[in-house]
Amino acid sequence: MESRTKVIIISDTHRQNDNFFKVLEVEKDFDMIIHCGDVEGSELTYTRAVNCRVEMVMGNNDFFSALPREREFYIGSKKVLVTHGHDYYVSMGNGIIKAEARARGIDILMYGHTHKPLVENEGGLITINPGSLTYPRQEGRRPSYAALYVYSDGEAIAEIKYL
Numbered sequence: 643m644e645s646r647t648k649v650i651i652i653s654d655t656h657r658q659n660d661n662f663f664k665v666l667e668v669e670k671d672f673d674m675i676i677h678c679g680d681v682e683g684s685e686l687t688y689t690r691a692v693n694c695r696v697e698m699v700m701g702n703n704d705f706f707s708a709l710p711r712e713r714e715f716y717i718g719s720k721k722v723l724v725t726h727g728h729d730y731y732v733s734m735g736n737g738i739i740k741a742e743a744r745a746r747g748i749d750i751l752m753y754g755h756t757h758k759p760l761v762e763n764e765g766g767l768i769t770i771n772p773g774s775l776t777y778p779r780q781e782g783r784r785p786s787y788a789a790l791y792v793y794s795d796g797e798a799i800a801e802i803k804y805l
């Protein structure tokens with residue numbers, strides 16, 4: 643029987659977590675939360691709020707954090723890389739970080755830092771930037787996050803969602 647893993651991806655909350663709790667009111671039956679950095683000390687807020695696995699990485703504003711700079715793991719058959727992105731100059735574009743992901747054989751790349759949501763799917767690499775739930779910078783400036791669905795048949799679909 644086919645199974646589905648649903649992942650909620652957030653980033654750049656900067657210690658303002660009201661919109662995260664709004665996401666929890668909207669989203670049900672997810673299996674994992676991933677935070678792409680700039681948590682700013684709210685790590686326990688996330689891990690205590692949900693009963694599922696939570697993965698977080700360190701952002702450029704997480705000065706005293708014990709979080710890792712990067713995480714690599716599998717979701718189903720998909721190899722995932724999570725990093726904040728500032729080490730790969732994502733403010734200038736995502737060419738460098740995508741090249742790194744391809745070199746590592748990554749299937750799904752997640753980063754933040756720009757506060758601008760983005761989903762790309764090219765040549766077998768899915769790239770996700772959930773934007774920011776707190777300080778959105780894209781046109782219209784709606785707080786955003788992403789949902790990722792990984793199916794047991796190998797299919798993966800990501801979408802940007804707005805509050």
Ligand SMILES: [Mn+2]
Binds near residue numbers: 654679680701703755
């Ligand atoms: Mn940020």
